[in-house]
Amino acid sequence: MNELTHLKSAGLKSTLPRLKVLSLFESGSERHLSAEDVYKKLLASGDDVGLATVYRVLNQFEQAGLLVKHHFEGDKSVFELNQGDHHDHIVCLQCGRVEEFYDATIEQRQKKAAAERGFELHDHSLYIYANCVKPKCQFRN
Amino acid sequence: MNELTHLKSAGLKSTLPRLKVLSLFESGSERHLSAEDVYKKLLASGDDVGLATVYRVLNQFEQAGLLVKHHFEGDKSVFELNQGDHHDHIVCLQCGRVEEFYDATIEQRQKKAAAERGFELHDHSLYIYANCVKPKCQFRN
DNA sequence: TATGCTAATGCTAATCATTCTCATTTGTAA
DNA sequence: TTACAAATGAGAATGATTAGCATTAGCATA
Ligand SMILES: [Mn+2]
Ligand SMILES: [Mn+2]
Ligand SMILES: [Zn+2]
Ligand SMILES: [Zn+2]
Numbered sequence A, B: 001m002n003e004l005t006h007l008k009s010a011g012l013k014s015t016l017p018r019l020k021v022l023s024l025f026e027s028g029s030e031r032h033l034s035a036e037d038v039y040k041k042l043l044a045s046g047d048d049v050g051l052a053t054v055y056r057v058l059n060q061f062e063q064a065g066l067l068v069k070h071h072f073e074g075d076k077s078v079f080e081l082n083q084g085d086h087h088d089h090i091v092c093l094q095c096g097r098v099e100e101f102y103d104a105t106i107e108q109r110q111k112k113a114a115a116e117r118g119f120e121l122h123d124h125s126l127y128i129y130a131n132c133v134k135p136k137c138q139f140r141n
Numbered sequence C: 001t002a003t004g005c006t007a008a009t010g011c012t013a014a015t016c017a018t019t020c021t022c023a024t025t026t027g028t029a030a
Numbered sequence D: 001t002t003a004c005a006a007a008t009g010a011g012a013a014t015g016a017t018t019a020g021c022a023t024t025a026g027c028a029t030a
Helices: A003-009 A016-027 A035-044 A051-063 A104-116 B003-009 B016-027 B035-044 B051-064 B104-116
Strands: A067-070 A078-081 A088-092 A098-101 A119-132 B067-070 B078-081 B088-092 B098-101 B119-132
Touching (some): A003 A016, A016 A035, A016 A051, A016 A078, A035 A051, A035 A078, A051 A067, A104 A119, A104 B104, A119 B104, B003 B016, B016 B051, B016 B078, B035 B051, B035 B078, B051 B067, B051 B078, B104 B119
Parallel strands (some): B088 B119
Antiparallel strands (some): A067 A078, A088 A098, A119 B119, B088 B098
16 A cells, blocks of 8 residues: 555545655654654755645644654654554653553553543553663764 | 741742742642643732743742643643652543542553663653543533 | 646744743842 | 842743645546
8 A cells, every 4th residue: 555545545635745744754764753853854855845734744644544643751742654553652861762662561551540440541642751771872863 | 847848948949929839739729730720820819920930930849849740632731749659640531630540560561661672761651541431521621 | 638626735924832031029148 | 127149020032833825736527
């Protein structure tokens, strides 16, 4: 299933900005990108897309289920390709590196915590903030 | 240990705005308050404190360890009294009601997840978004 | 392929929460 | 009291995100 198909099945017409944004995520150089990251990367590659359009497209993709949005510590939110697999994140407070993880026990206990208190769980956000160790950590890229 | 002592031991001089903000949290009517919540409550009770001061004081209290800051879904952040006990939150997407919980297993598995990947855990944020059931849930207070 | 309509785009201006500036006021310790 | 640094308040500034609107571009049709 290619980009074009993705867009169509999401009821979005296939436009240049949308294709560019989508392929940026599918190229896979970096998984977690903010609106501005996307905007700058497009500019850098000679593709002119307005910042407002980037924001719009990212949100449409999220609604359509193509992307997932996260709010790491700090102000700006980041998006990543939705590949069906839910996972949570560990974020390095020094260099910003993000590592993904999934823990079935944690997931299950969250369901339980909600159920026990009479809540119908909708979703959750779990971010672990930490420092990665010397070799991998490049303080402030 | 009273408010005044709290402030002093935090190296903050005892000013009217600080005492008012602190006692608001200690009065305990509502645990989780945004800067604007605090601002409005003070106005309502006839205490004039500038919004900028509210923001400053809240942040100072957080630095001092008197308050803890959270970022529930949405834009504005909320504060609550730091009573030493760490806990996570379930937030109702309909009415905004917040319930607190602590799950030792979740805490432990987070430590493990970080350690296994070579991170020194600093802290974490876990929010469960859900809908509370009929009796308790008052859609949009 | 040309035409037309609607959705999409790209500016710019507007929001909104939060922070900053700076003149004025307060807490405090001598 | 006085003196002075620290704190406050009002409003401007910021930064991310969204809204408004005139212009353009998909795409279906003739
Ligand atoms: Mn991820
Ligand atoms: Mn709480
Ligand atoms: Zn790092
Ligand atoms: Zn509710």
